[in-house]
Amino acid sequence: MLEAIGCGWFSKDETPAEATAPASVSTPGSPPAPTTQWRSRSFLLRGGSPVEIRFPADDSAAADEGAVIDAILVGLTAVLDTLSIDDPVPLTVYVHPDVRSQLRLTGKGGEGHADVTRKEIHVLHAEPPVVEAMASHEGTHVLAHHALGPPGTTLMDEGLAVWVADAYGGRSLSAWALDLAQTVDRRTLVGPGFEEAPESEAYPFAGLFVRAAVRTVGLAAVREHLVPATPETWDAALAAAGTSHAALVAAVAP
Numbered sequence: 001m002l003e004a005i006g007c008g009w010f011s012k013d014e015t016p017a018e019a020t021a022p023a024s025v026s027t028p029g030s031p032p033a034p035t036t037q038w039r040s041r042s043f044l045l046r047g048g049s050p051v052e053i054r055f056p057a058d059d060s061a062a063a064d065e066g067a068v069i070d071a072i073l074v075g076l077t078a079v080l081d082t083l084s085i086d087d088p089v090p091l092t093v094y095v096h097p098d099v100r101s102q103l104r105l106t107g108k109g110g111e112g113h114a115d116v117t118r119k120e121i122h123v124l125h126a127e128p129p130v131v132e133a134m135a136s137h138e139g140t141h142v143l144a145h146h147a148l149g150p151p152g153t154t155l156m157d158e159g160l161a162v163w164v165a166d167a168y169g170g171r172s173l174s175a176w177a178l179d180l181a182q183t184v185d186r187r188t189l190v191g192p193g194f195e196e197a198p199e200s201e202a203y204p205f206a207g208l209f210v211r212a213a214v215r216t217v218g219l220a221a222v223r224e225h226l227v228p229a230t231p232e233t234w235d236a237a238l239a240a241a242g243t244s245h246a247a248l249v250a251a252v253a254p
């Protein structure tokens with residue numbers, strides 16, 4: 001089940017902007033690009049910040065398109081509410097009909113991804129609750145990056161996204177807390193060990209760690225101290241926030 005979810009749903013796109021061309025237009029004489037036209041729907045998030053939700057133009061509107069749009073807007077609004085973001089950047093959301101289409105158009109597999117630089121997220125057309133979680137997760141990567149500043153660790157980058165979505169791999173964070181595997185030293189997850197650890201351990205741990213941090217020191221201190229902290233400044237940042245790595249790891253434990 002977890003393997004079926006895959007990392008793409010949860011991975012941040014580090015690809016340079018020019019590597020993706022989701023809205024390219026074919027020119028006369030050239031072979032037709034994959035799906036190149038999009039239908040756009042425009043919405044406003046709180047504060048009047050625009051959100052463009054795009055569906056492939058050749059993908060006739062599904063019966064549940066309205067519900068999918070609602071789920072995206074609910075998921076993005078949850079990002080603003082949970083992280084206290086008042087002035088979000090404009091965002092573009094691409095809804096792909098399936099993994100193959102997303103891969104063909106963006107070079108990215110999985111069930112969604114975020115491109116922080118282009119201020120866009122890609123999700124799959126799925127059941128509305130799944131879309132809502134994807135929009136919250138991927139939307140956090142973009143909206144938090146621009147509102148809070150670049151995260152200093154993958155632990156905080158993914159942790160914020162998992163915490164805001166309150167889920168990973170279709171399970172709630174509270175469910176994960178009951179039986180979270182521990183095969184790696186939690187300390188290594190602050191650094192490059194995060195990418196080396198099993199995703200089904202690192203991602204829910206990150207979300208639970210952020211949840212514990214918010215409960216312990218409050219969201220404002222998490223935003224000010226923990227989000228920008230690098231592995232090198234980690235302990236000093238947690239001390240400045242009034243806690244410690246060990247204390248928060250202990251707070252994660254069921």
Ligand SMILES: [Zn+2]
Nearest residue numbers: 010011012161
């Ligand atoms: Zn992610």
